[in-house]
Amino acid sequence: MKNVLITREKEQFEEVKKLFEKEGFNPISFPTIKFEKIPLEGFNEREFDFLIFTSKNAVKIFLQQVALSKSKPIIAVGSKTAKFLVENGFENVEIPDTFSSEGLKDYLYENIERFKNKKFALVRALEGSEILLNQSEFEVKLIPVYKTVFNKPENIEEVEKMLKDKKIDAVVFSSPSTFKGFINVFGLDKTREFLEYPLVCAIGSVTEQEIKSHGIKVNIVPEKFTFEGILEELKKRWNNY
Template structure:
């Protein structure tokens, strides 16, 4: 059995946990980040033709201040199938996904002729990739902060012993929090294989001198579990 350390706040859904177990993969959660709401002034939604949403958290924190029924009629540009599925379950009908699941992919998409003169509200975390477009307004609804998990000592011991086969970083924040929490992070990361959810996180890891073992073609945990 392979031990996999997952460092994000959110756990895998039950279906994916079951798949991992069937593939003889043991999931260990070590949540190195947590999210918290940022207060914002409710925007004039009538100004915008499209909402741009990059994650489920962006939706959740936005809806803490905006009633769902006020935005269900809006067209949405979303990043990733998981975000699209979440929006579908909420009741959204018109959801577009860019070919490249990133801010760059959205930036390229909204330059197309069909979006000329359209207005966009970009809803995201405090830290995130920028989208350059004169018809776009940014709304920050939450932030990510470092977290010291309750099982910190247990995770540290497993890493020291070399009993963690893979550590998965789902964002640069999870990696930076690892460096903050584990003072002997260099030794620990040299005892395992590093997987990153995407190329942005890969660049953050490599900038500190570490090798990345694997990056999935699509930025999802399902891709990683199936590949392993």
């Protein structure tokens, strides 16, 4: 059985666990980051023509603090984010083709006649790409609802031994923060050593660039920036496992 190390936040691991176990893999939780809620003060949805949600987590934390109109126009980055919004009764949700900041920017400019001079609330983590901010054709205001901080997983010793013994077959990084958190746990030298053997998987081009900037190879970047995309690529690599 192939061992796959998942570095995403602890509470988000369960849904990924089921996906990988269904295909006969052994997913191992190794949360290198955690989320801390940022209180929202004075948010008024009438100030904005559209809301942009970059993750399911951003939606959850936002809706814990704001009673948003179900008819509000929303752009969701990712099919899971969109599905969660629809399940919560939102009626006007659209999705860019590419699930990234670059994909979102392209989507807005491809439909610029509809979005020109509109005001957007970008609801996400405090950290993230600034590619959408300071645009001349439309206004985007950052509305941070949580911040990402480094986390020390409970199973560091166990995972370190598995990495040293080459018993981890793949490591999945779902954001630049999860990779930076990995370095925070092990240090850069050990990170480079530990990631020589397993397949290094990056969800998204931004995550890929962050990993490569530290001199580490990236083996897999799925066409669709999702865990399902990673899973499909691993199945292709391991079709004879």
